[in-house]
Amino acid sequence: MRRIIHHAQNKWLIRTRRSWTPWGTFFPVKETRDQTIELSVVMPCLNEADTLAICIQKAQAAFEASRVQGEVIVADNGSLDGCPEIARSLGARVIHVEDRGYGHALMGGIEAAHGRFILMGDADESYDFSEIPIFLAALREGAELVQGCRLPSGGGEVKPGAMPFLHRWFGNPLLSKLARLMFDVPVRDAYCGLRGFTRDLYDRLDLRCTGMEFATEMIIKSALSGARVAEVPITLHPDGRKQHGPHLRTFRDGWRTLRLFLLYSPRWLFLFPGALLMGLGLLGYALAWPGADLFGARLGVHSLLVASLCLLMGFQSFLFAVMSKAYAIGAGLLPRDVRVERFFKVATLERGLVLGSLALLAGAGLIAYTAWDWRSAGFGDLDYPTTLRSVIPGVTLAALGFQTILSGFFVSLLGLDRR
Numbered sequence: 401m402r403r404i405i406h407h408a409q410n411k412w413l414i415r416t417r418r419s420w421t422p423w424g425t426f427f428p429v430k431e432t433r434d435q436t437i438e439l440s441v442v443m444p445c446l447n448e449a450d451t452l453a454i455c456i457q458k459a460q461a462a463f464e465a466s467r468v469q470g471e472v473i474v475a476d477n478g479s480l481d482g483c484p485e486i487a488r489s490l491g492a493r494v495i496h497v498e499d500r501g502y503g504h505a506l507m508g509g510i511e512a513a514h515g516r517f518i519l520m521g522d523a524d525e526s527y528d529f530s531e532i533p534i535f536l537a538a539l540r541e542g543a544e545l546v547q548g549c550r551l552p553s554g555g556g557e558v559k560p561g562a563m564p565f566l567h568r569w570f571g572n573p574l575l576s577k578l579a580r581l582m583f584d585v586p587v588r589d590a591y592c593g594l595r596g597f598t599r600d601l602y603d604r605l606d607l608r609c610t611g612m613e614f615a616t617e618m619i620i621k622s623a624l625s626g627a628r629v630a631e632v633p634i635t636l637h638p639d640g641r642k643q644h645g646p647h648l649r650t651f652r653d654g655w656r657t658l659r660l661f662l663l664y665s666p667r668w669l670f671l672f673p674g675a676l677l678m679g680l681g682l683l684g685y686a687l688a689w690p691g692a693d694l695f696g697a698r699l700g701v702h703s704l705l706v707a708s709l710c711l712l713m714g715f716q717s718f719l720f721a722v723m724s725k726a727y728a729i730g731a732g733l734l735p736r737d738v739r740v741e742r743f744f745k746v747a748t749l750e751r752g753l754v755l756g757s758l759a760l761l762a763g764a765g766l767i768a769y770t771a772w773d774w775r776s777a778g779f780g781d782l783d784y785p786t787t788l789r790s791v792i793p794g795v796t797l798a799a800l801g802f803q804t805i806l807s808g809f810f811v812s813l814l815g816l817d818r819r
Contacts, residue, residue, distance in 0.1 A: 433514045439463070439470040439536060439596075440515030443523040444505035449481040451525035451640040456490045462532035474523070475509030477501070481643065503607070503614030510602060519596040520615075525640030526562060527594040534632045535596035543630035544601040545622045547587045551576075554588035555633030562636040564650070571654050578658075579616075582665050585623040587631045590616065591657075594634060601627055606732055612653045613660045620664050625735045664734065666724040674717030681711030689789060701788040708796040715800055719807045722747075726814045744815070752808030760801030766794030 441459045445452060456472050463470040474487040475495045484494045497508035510518055517539045521527040527548070538546040550556040550563070551572070558568060572591050579590040593615055604625065609617040622629055662669040684707025688699040722743075728734040770790045774782055 434471075435514075437469050437471050437514040437516075439468055439517045439519060439532070440473055440510075440513035441470065441529065441532070442473045442475060442506060442509035442513060442518060442520045444475050444477060444502055444509065444520075445479055445483050445487075445523050446477045446505070447479045447481045447483065447643065448523040448641065449479070449483055449486060450642050452483050452486050452523045453490060454525055454640070455521075455523045455527075455529055456487060456492050458529040459532060460491070462530050465530075466533045466536060468536060471514060473509045473513055475505040475512075477505040499610070501610040502612050503610035506614055507607070507610070513599070516599055517596055518599060518602065519594075521594040526637050528635055528637060531594075531634050534634075535594075538630045538632055539596050539598065541630075542628060544598050544627040545618070545629045546596040547589065547619070547629065547631045548592040548594040548634040549587065549589040549631050550592050550634060550636040551589045554631060556589065557633070557635045559635065559637050561638045566650060571650065575654070575657055575661075578661055579619060579623075582661055582668050583620050583623045585619055586629050587619065589631070590619050592634070597622075608733070609660065611656065613656050616657050616660055617664075620660070621735075624664075664728075666721045666728065670717045670721035670724060674714045674721060677710045677714030677717060679714075681707045681709075681714055683707075684710060685793075689793075701785055701792065704789065704792050708792050711796055712799055715803060719803060723807065723811055723814065726811055730814055744811075749808045749812045752804055756801045756804030756808065758801070759797045759804065763794045763796065763798030763801060766790045766797065770794065 443452070443455060443459075448455075452474070456474070459470070459472050462468075472487075472490075472492040473495055474483065474492050475497050476484050476487075477497050477500055484496070487494050493512070495509050495512045497505045506520055510520070517536065519532060519535055521529060531548075535546045535548070548556070550558055552558070563572075572589065576585075576588055576590040579585040579587070595615070595618075597618070601622065605618060605621045607614060607617050607621065684699075684703060687694055688701075688703035688707055692699055725734070725737070725740055726744075729736060729740065767790075770782075770787050773787060
């Protein structure tokens, strides 16, 4: 069960862990949603007493100005400064999320939301909730995800002191460019936390990240699933909190975002590096096997050995690309891919076994040929520059064939139907 909801004394406690030991009287609940609510604004909250009230009031004023039936949900993640009481006094719904983390808090708040459209944004006064109407307009026009853009390149504005220098000029632009390059994400500001989306899209995405990567995962999976994505310019204001600084940690969260990019792209993590290594290995064989000269240097068996290493590492990386893609699609982490389906129609287990066996036999043959020469020499010293030209390719072919056979069975295991 992905989410368990406990209702006691008119208070909601949402646990977002996937597995845990139950205590008390917990039971799964399907909450009836209020169909009259069009927009739910979800604010994750952890000790935001300095700014929470103004954020709630701006959202409520936007509801009134736009004549939209809306609700404000404060997903409290364990605040100790009176945030739940502040939120209730202003008419917001409070959802207590026990498990710590930005993603956990948002999952809990979104799960409890009644609206057909949902807008998420931090409660630190950096986002101006009076800009809700521009998000709502794009959602009503058919967008499934509406991303805010704080950067001037997308029409946004960053107020002085609102974004650290490193984030504004290096981290955010670089990560956003990587998102566009790796996933064809049609946004300029992938890290903006103010965004609106449809309830249907959220349910389809099946998001897994429980930390700061939650927002990035939403962008990636929306692009991969072909969702209709729009971007609207917004203004970023300085953080209004005085009791503590931002929850974001520059290098830790930057690395976690980059890690997420790589995990969701077997092509960039495994396939491209593997293709490069295999290309270098084949080039090395073409030059070192006949003993060619390159820039005045004679390439011999040592170069051949390095070329074999490139081939083995490259082929292993290629196999990891195939296996990780098959697993990710089967587990629902990535959507179906027509190219992968075409590949597996050609690369069947039986063909893999045949090719692997042929490579293994060819390698064993080259090794046996060298062993016969060794026997002819009375098992004494050999002419290593000559014999290694047979042994190194033989060992390489045998290893590649063995890897192919084992990987064929493993990928077939991943492809078994799940009940």
